[in-house]
Amino acid sequence: MNNRLHAEVTHVFHLAAIYDLAVDEKTAYLVNVSGTKNVNDWVLGLKVLRYVYFSTAYVAGTREGKLYEHELVRPAGFKNHYESTKFEAEVLVKELKQKEKVPVTIIRPGIVKGHSTTGETIKFDGPYFILNFLDRLSFLPIFPKLGGKTACVVNVVPVDYIIQATAYLALYKDGARKTYHLTDPDPLTATEIYELFVGELYKCKLKGTLPLSVSRAMLSIKPLRSFLGVEKEALDYFTWMGVFVCSQAQKDLDGSGIKCPRFSDGVPSMVDFYLRNKREQMYQIQIR
DSSP states (O other), rough: OHHHHHHHOOOOEEEEOOTTOOHHHHHHHIIIIHHHHHHHHHHHHOOOOOEEEEGGGGGGGTTTTETTTTTOOOSSSSSSHHHHHHHHHHHHHHHHHHHTSSEEEEEOOOOEEEOTOOOOOOOOOTHHHHHHHHTTTTTEEEEESSSOOOOOBBBEEHHHHHHHHHHHHHOOOOOOTTTEEEOOSSSOOHHHHHHHHHHEEEHHHOOOOEEEHHHHHHTTTTHHHHHHHHOOGGGGGGOEEEEEEHHHHHHHTTTTTOOOOOOOOOOOOHHHHHHHHHTTTTTOOOEE
């Protein structure tokens, strides 16, 4: 079997990871870091044309401002153990790339949502936490803004864009030893996303303001965050001021016909799929 793999495998895609904002450090390290080291060691024994590693744009941690694809700068801190262990894993993969032992392509997606056209997804996390929050509070006469108007952008990309772009870049002859931000080049602010969801769900506009400090206090109470279906760590992304620059990805995808769909265009199908499946436990993640 090893000889067959050595002779026949041309491309390796490493996607395995614990993607959970509330994951504990030990579990995250075991899967995301130790697991990546094991895959790296295995790939070294092959003669592949490309090793494609799925990282995350959020290896930036608490760094803010413009964040570039060629950078892998250790930040002053991370918002959660998912981010920190994905950073450490990418360090290991980057070592292979720098030593030119393996032709590596690193993919850094933004926050992944369901299909841009059908709205289909495999779990309700990320932006779906907002839908959970709004659905569980549907009895309210009004829906307030969260923290008021904010310039914080939340970079959400549909899964079909990630798949299409990765498949293209994995075969792109100049894609080796590059890192790509598969992020939305024109992301919406947290407030804009929240407003779109409220409008699609309830055909109304926001009234009043619910300070983020109050929201954070609410989500610090486990029974309450379980009822709302929101991980408390998700709020960190409503105040973080990082902006992902994806110029390398845009340049290399130019001419392929593959472009990131506008978030607003996918909201109707996204909300429709959510409403049809919100009671199916297979889509809801366990809130710790």
